[in-house]
Amino acid sequence: MIKICIIGSGNVAQHLITTFQNLEKSVNEIELIQVFARKKENLVHLLPLEKITDDFNTLVEADLYFISVSDDAIATVSEKLPFKNRLVVHTSGSMPFNILCNHNRKGVFYPLQTFTKGKAVNFKEIPICIESENSTDYKVLERVAKMISNAVFAINSEQRKALHVAAVFVNNFTNHLYAIGKTICEENQIPFEILKPLIKETISKLENLTPNQAQTGPAIRNDQKTIEAHEAFLENENQLNIYKILTQSIQDNGKKL
Amino acid sequence: MIKICIIGSGNVAQHLITTFQNLEKSVNEIELIQVFARKKENLVHLLPLEKITDDFNTLVEADLYFISVSDDAIATVSEKLPFKNRLVVHTSGSMPFNILCNHNRKGVFYPLQTFTKGKAVNFKEIPICIESENSTDYKVLERVAKMISNAVFAINSEQRKALHVAAVFVNNFTNHLYAIGKTICEENQIPFEILKPLIKETISKLENLTPNQAQTGPAIRNDQKTIEAHEAFLENENQLNIYKILTQSIQDNGKKL
Numbered sequence: 342m343i344k345i346c347i348i349g350s351g352n353v354a355q356h357l358i359t360t361f362q363n364l365e366k367s368v369n370e371i372e373l374i375q376v377f378a379r380k381k382e383n384l385v386h387l388l389p390l391e392k393i394t395d396d397f398n399t400l401v402e403a404d405l406y407f408i409s410v411s412d413d414a415i416a417t418v419s420e421k422l423p424f425k426n427r428l429v430v431h432t433s434g435s436m437p438f439n440i441l442c443n444h445n446r447k448g449v450f451y452p453l454q455t456f457t458k459g460k461a462v463n464f465k466e467i468p469i470c471i472e473s474e475n476s477t478d479y480k481v482l483e484r485v486a487k488m489i490s491n492a493v494f495a496i497n498s499e500q501r502k503a504l505h506v507a508a509v510f511v512n513n514f515t516n517h518l519y520a521i522g523k524t525i526c527e528e529n530q531i532p533f534e535i536l537k538p539l540i541k542e543t544i545s546k547l548e549n550l551t552p553n554q555a556q557t558g559p560a561i562r563n564d565q566k567t568i569e570a571h572e573a574f575l576e577n578e579n580q581l582n583i584y585k586i587l588t589q590s591i592q593d594n595g596k597k598l
Numbered sequence: 599m600i601k602i603c604i605i606g607s608g609n610v611a612q613h614l615i616t617t618f619q620n621l622e623k624s625v626n627e628i629e630l631i632q633v634f635a636r637k638k639e640n641l642v643h644l645l646p647l648e649k650i651t652d653d654f655n656t657l658v659e660a661d662l663y664f665i666s667v668s669d670d671a672i673a674t675v676s677e678k679l680p681f682k683n684r685l686v687v688h689t690s691g692s693m694p695f696n697i698l699c700n701h702n703r704k705g706v707f708y709p710l711q712t713f714t715k716g717k718a719v720n721f722k723e724i725p726i727c728i729e730s731e732n733s734t735d736y737k738v739l740e741r742v743a744k745m746i747s748n749a750v751f752a753i754n755s756e757q758r759k760a761l762h763v764a765a766v767f768v769n770n771f772t773n774h775l776y777a778i779g780k781t782i783c784e785e786n787q788i789p790f791e792i793l794k795p796l797i798k799e800t801i802s803k804l805e806n807l808t809p810n811q812a813q814t815g816p817a818i819r820n821d822q823k824t825i826e827a828h829e830a831f832l833e834n835e836n837q838l839n840i841y842k843i844l845t846q847s848i849q850d851n852g853k854k855l
Contacts, residue, residue, distance in 0.1 A: 435824050455799055455814050468792045494792055503786035506828045511779040511793050512800045513815030514844045515772040520809035522768040529760035535725045535751055536768050542712055543769045544801055552777035557712050558770030567692050571763045579847050586843055587771045590836050
């Protein structure tokens with residue numbers, strides 16, 4: 342039995358709480374014994390009040406502590422833990438391993454996903470990136486990670502930093518391009534719905550092709566006439582700049598292939 | 599019975615040929631009577647040789663002619679048609695309606711999708727944007743479009759231009775961001791597979807949220823520390839420029855909300 346304690350009440354913390362609680366019922370190997378939240382009321386919809394504490398000094402003994410708080414608070418929280426030599430991990434994609442206080446054994450348990458409060462996610466499909474100081478701790482993290490996900494990866498801090506940057510490109514930035522697409526549609530009385538099958542097909546292609554193989558459009562086929570027409574169409578300077586830099590990047594990248 | 603003739607042998611033409619042939623079997627309302635290809639051999643895997651011509655002067659009489667060739671060739675092809683006052687449409691997203699020769703009745707039949715040769719698509723889910731000179735022709739186009747798709751939209755040439763630009767943002771450009779994500783992963787010995795669930799979830803969110811509501815990441819939460827760390831990480835000048843311009847755009851857009 343692996344006893345787990347989660348510190349935090351944000352998006353990731355809440356998804357982990359729900360997942361571990363469901364797991365307790367199906368697998369008799371782990372137990373979520375306590376959660377720390379600065380405001381207990383943030384979590385009462387998820388678990389019984391007696392399992393929630395707002396006082397670091399009342400933290401009970403566990404085999405694994407998750408610090409799932411905002412990046413800026415991880416170091417401070419790890420210093421406040423009133424015990425030593427226990428396994429403490431954070432769940433951040435962008436923070437290095439050694440931001441955690443030296444009093445305890447350090448690790449990272451980073452679920453690579455974009456979490457929205459209230460929107461259920463299937464943890465089975467979420468890659469979990471784990472890292473630890475020693476191989477015994479790694480095995481514990483791996484065991485827990487494999488209970489909740491089918492995609493567990495050993496990723497060190499340097500790789501995790503790269504992964505987080507890559508995630509910004511494929512998630513945050515693509516989502517912003519959807520926002521721009523929606524704006525252009527709405528300014529021309531076109532329902533954004535019309536673009537959704539295209540968006541889905543863009544992803545679907547990645548099942549069999551690399552992004553470079555799947556690249557289509559005026560930039561990759563050097564269709565200068567269409568590019569100029571599009572640039573003339575875009576009155577918004579910001580949209581025009583984004584159009585130009587991404588068109589150029591596609592063309593430069595194409596030359597390298 | 600609507601008799602159809604397709605001029606062209608490229609990606610879109612081939613997908614239309616396959617779709618109409620399948621439709622002939624299930625619905626007794628249309629007939630693909632002839633296809634024009636400069637090189638007949640490009641189409642022999644799709645339909646019997648006697649249905650293919652490489653001579654404009656042997657084009658038979660039909661109710662509807664599709665010009666499905668590269669944008670640059672549409673005008674020339676429409677001028678070569680050896681008949682008058684018939685309904686002729688092109689299938690391009692970026693070309694205006696009136697690029698077609700005045701000898702015939704003009705229309706547009708634009709399936710908004712990214713087609714890959716050999717990769718089957720389900721036309722039922724592909725939005726078809728139609729436009730015509732008069733309402734009688736519009737009804738013919740609408741009837742044919744509704745036979746193959748559940749999503750038929752009346753889109754005029756100005757709107758179609760906007761739509762095509764928007765499509766470049768949500769398809770071509772997002773795909774290029776996947777390519778960058780893959781490059782960053784590979785440079786750090788991380789399998790690109792690890793990002794795919796995140797990519798899928800980014801799309802999945804759009805079912806219930808607008809892109810602006812779904813926006814997450816360091817840019818929208820003004821997490822300057824993470825942004826600076828990412829910028830320091832990106833050694834590739836092009837990737838860095840894209841990072842900066844999209845981060846700025848997310849932040850400016852966020853302020854407007």
